[in-house]
Amino acid sequence: MNHTQGTPKKSRKRTPLRQKNLLRIYRSLLSHFGPQHWWPAETRFEVIVGAILTQNTAWSNVERAIGNLKAAHAMGPEGLRNLPLPRLLQAIRPSGYFNIKAARIQHFLDFLYGPYQGNLEALLRLPTDLLREELLHIRGIGPETADSIILYAAERPLFVIDAYTLRVMTRHGHFPEGIGYEEAQHWFMRLLPPQVDLFKEYHALLVAVGKRYCRTRPYCQGCPLENS
DNA sequence: GACCAGGCACATC
DNA sequence: GATGTGCATGGT
Numbered sequence: 001m002n003h004t005q006g007t008p009k010k011s012r013k014r015t016p017l018r019q020k021n022l023l024r025i026y027r028s029l030l031s032h033f034g035p036q037h038w039w040p041a042e043t044r045f046e047v048i049v050g051a052i053l054t055q056n057t058a059w060s061n062v063e064r065a066i067g068n069l070k071a072a073h074a075m076g077p078e079g080l081r082n083l084p085l086p087r088l089l090q091a092i093r094p095s096g097y098f099n100i101k102a103a104r105i106q107h108f109l110d111f112l113y114g115p116y117q118g119n120l121e122a123l124l125r126l127p128t129d130l131l132r133e134e135l136l137h138i139r140g141i142g143p144e145t146a147d148s149i150i151l152y153a154a155e156r157p158l159f160v161i162d163a164y165t166l167r168v169m170t171r172h173g174h175f176p177e178g179i180g181y182e183e184a185q186h187w188f189m190r191l192l193p194p195q196v197d198l199f200k201e202y203h204a205l206l207v208a209v210g211k212r213y214c215r216t217r218p219y220c221q222g223c224p225l226e227n228s
Numbered sequence: 229g230a231c232c233a234g235g236c237a238c239a240t241c
Numbered sequence: 242g243a244t245g246t247g248c249a250t251g252g253t
Contacts, residue, residue: 050234051234052235054233054234055234055235055236056233056234056235056236056248056249057233057234057249057250057251058232058233058234058250058252059233059234060233060251060252061233061249061250061251061252062234064250064251065250093250094250094251095249095250095251096233096248096249096250096251097236097247097248097249097250098248098249098250099248099249100236100237100247100248100249101248139236139237140235140236140237141235141236142235142236143235143236144234144235144236145236148234160234162234163233163234163235164234165234203234204234207234210234211233211234215232215233216253
């Protein structure tokens with residue numbers, strides 16, 4: 001983890017988080033940025049591979065890796081499983097951490113071709129709680145990656161928390177400093193109607209606002225969430 | 229050249 | 242349980 005982000009430590013006074021606040025934030029972001037249409041992938045399988053490749057990595061780097069995998073005819077369970085390791089490493093090199101991510105992709109494939117015999121649809125049909133539990137047992141798939149797969153590939157209403165979500169919500173006083181993943185997720189899940197499209201768009205919009213207004217100086221200038 | 233990016237596992241205390 | 246560290250490329 002990189003602890004050197006230049007974000008101010010001090011957050012403003014917290015306001016109690018209520019459903020109307022969360023919905024107002026959503027409407028502000030949607031109005032400011034427009035629909036984000038996430039996840040940018042052609043198939044469910046591509047969502048999963050992309051979710052692993054984008055761990056702590058800029059999406060632009062992931063796009064190169066995904067392009068390489070497609071060029072190698074390896075953006076499907078069979079194709080990727082049959083891709084020799086040196087070629088896998090070469091293909092995903094632009095996404096960084098390529099040794100680790102290759103192992104993580106292979107762990108997922110081992111799991112998929114174990115109990116599910118390569119049947120991705122069967123895996124994604126599991127009840128949400130069980131699917132999450134199964135995914136979290138795969139080495140290299142943590143809470144955010146699992147929840148991204150569940151929301152964007154299995155299309156179940158599970159809110160994805162990421163670094164931008166925590167940063168934006170903390171910065172604007174809606175979450176306390178140091179809030180954990182599960183607790184943050186609980187707030188969104190408890191206060192929002194469980195709608196897949198809403199959860200997808202909300203997550204994507206939080207990333208959009210985080211990238212645009214929480215990353216570079218001057219922070220927050222022009223941010224649609226100022227005074228919200 | 230330094231900082232940052234759509235995390236996670238593991239070691240150590 | 243909390244904290245620190247390694248993993249790596251490419252853009253700003």
